[in-house]
Amino acid sequence: MSENIYCSGFVALIGRPNVGKSTLINQIMKEKIVITSAKPQTTRNSIRCIHSDDDSQMVFIDTPGVHKPKNKLGEYMKRTIRTTLEDVDAVLYLVEPDAAIGAGDEYILKVLSKISTPVILLINKTDTIEKTALLEVMAVYGAYDFIKAIVPISAKTGDGVDELLALIKENLPEGPQYFPDDMIVDQSERFIVAELIREKALDNLRDEVPHGIAVEVNAMKARQAKDLVDIEATIFCERESHKGIVIGKKGAMLKRIGSDARADIEFFLKQPVNLQLWVKVRANWREKVYDLKDLGYDA
Numbered sequence: 615m616s617e618n619i620y621c622s623g624f625v626a627l628i629g630r631p632n633v634g635k636s637t638l639i640n641q642i643m644k645e646k647i648v649i650t651s652a653k654p655q656t657t658r659n660s661i662r663c664i665h666s667d668d669d670s671q672m673v674f675i676d677t678p679g680v681h682k683p684k685n686k687l688g689e690y691m692k693r694t695i696r697t698t699l700e701d702v703d704a705v706l707y708l709v710e711p712d713a714a715i716g717a718g719d720e721y722i723l724k725v726l727s728k729i730s731t732p733v734i735l736l737i738n739k740t741d742t743i744e745k746t747a748l749l750e751v752m753a754v755y756g757a758y759d760f761i762k763a764i765v766p767i768s769a770k771t772g773d774g775v776d777e778l779l780a781l782i783k784e785n786l787p788e789g790p791q792y793f794p795d796d797m798i799v800d801q802s803e804r805f806i807v808a809e810l811i812r813e814k815a816l817d818n819l820r821d822e823v824p825h826g827i828a829v830e831v832n833a834m835k836a837r838q839a840k841d842l843v844d845i846e847a848t849i850f851c852e853r854e855s856h857k858g859i860v861i862g863k864k865g866a867m868l869k870r871i872g873s874d875a876r877a878d879i880e881f882f883l884k885q886p887v888n889l890q891l892w893v894k895v896r897a898n899w900r901e902k903v904y905d906l907k908d909l910g911y912d913a
Contacts, residue, residue, distance in 0.1 A: 619788050620669055620788065620791065621670045621788050622672070622786060622787075622789035622792060624675060624701070625672055625702060625704045625706060626674075626702040626704075626706065626731075627674065633708045633738060634769040635676050637770060638738070638775070639663050641769050641772050641775055642775060647806065661800070662675050662801075663675075663798060664793045664800070666793070672779070704734060704785055706734050707722065707736065711747065711748060712751065713750045715754065727758070727760050734761075734763050734781065735763070736766075737755070737765070738769050739769075741771050748766055752764050752766070803882075804834055807834065808847065810875050811829045811847055811872075812827060814870075814871045815849060815860070829847055829850070831845060831847045832847060832848055833846040842885065842888055843888070845879070845887055845888065845890065846892075847891055848892045849893045851893065851896070852897055868891055872889050872891045876889045
């Protein structure tokens, strides 16, 4: 590639829930932009993160984990994935380091076999297995002829990420710079702040509550006289019984969520933050088109 050629393109990440897509994005960007959680279905929107250097720009799109929809929110997430795969320059398909291919990955492989977009398979979490086991996994997926390349990585440690970026750059078309050099995400600061709060709710709450959680930032304003940002946000849950769980005894759970979220928000904004949280019930919002749109999901 000659020095005067600038290449650019859009790269989608796809995989089963909790396979490490969001962790990989954050590793590539060297910044926490996309929320992560041990709980599945953490990512709900397609978020574009922009990696720029002197001769290329890669726009990474983190998609929701592939799963069978159980409500209108799930259907929205499925449409988001399908639309994304049809309009990108490359697809990164993340899998667990397991030679036994489950039903979920079989479904994804079937979907990917029908698209013309180049597919790069990423075997993630290589820090958890021995080399002989890794070679066995690579052999299993190597049988699929539509997979252009197989790259072992650890999104957690960053091992293999530089090699991955070099491979992506080699396969990007010559193109324009889509975003300014200093732009790293196509979402607003309010969106990122809401996501960081939701992440801490996912981390701290019981299993039956988090998927019914949504967060809306009501106000976000920097104080002129002080280096401080005032943020007011509402955590929505679907049931009255869940409201008490989110708040906790004497407000302990809400305080913990707020404290954890504030630390990440301050790191993201590079400023001290005064975070105020409220909890409200929005019954069955995942099943209502109006509520989904109002909360930022273009259902």
